[in-house]
Amino acid sequence: MPRRTATRICPPLLLLVPLLMVFGGCTLIDQRTFAPEPDMPAPTLIAGAALPENRVPLVTIRYETASPAYQGPLNAAVKAAESQRPNLEYDVVAIIPRVRTPDAQAAQINAGQTDAAEIMRAIVMTGIQDNRVRLFARIDPKAETREVRVYVR
Incomplete structure (x- = not known):
């Protein structure tokens, strides 16, 4: 009888091991997945009038x-x-x-x-x-x- 119990428990565990190996290298999806380093806005998008004026009018x-x-x-x-x-x-x-x-x-x-x-x-x-x-x-x-x-x- 002990052998039958072991065989009943082992197949589910045997299926779990390959799944853990497959999904073990996965990571959660977050901001770093799609844009690991966010792009800086182009300098032209920064409003020039908000900066101190160095030009002579x-x-x-x-x-x-x-x-x-x-x-x-x-x-x-x-x-x-x-x-x-x-x-x-x-x-x-x-x-x-x-x-x-x-x-x-x-x-x-x-x-x-x-x-x-x-x-x-x-x-x-x-x-x-x-x-x-x-x-x-x-x-x-x-x-x-x-x-x-x-x-x-």
Whole structure:
């Protein structure tokens, strides 16, 4: 009788051994299975306007008054830049001061975006194609008033 019990127990154990050998080298599926080393985003995907500005602006328009007179100086600067290097591209950056309340900050952001869009339209009106002009907005804690800076690249 002891032999019969051993034969009844042994076949299931014998089947278990090959299964353990087959699946012993397996690992669980996780993030490392599909992307062992995650790709870094391309440098062009990092917003340039979020970084500190080291460039010198072609024009700075300060909104200390409701409607600053910028049209003449902006047109002259764009035409001078285009005469030196045709087909330049322009970055129009709204600089927005930091304010205390969220509602006031939202109002400043909206006004800054409107200012930048207005400057972009003025640049396009000088004959520059709109695909050569990019819009940005940045909150600057050091800024005392809203302004729009136009950079060339």
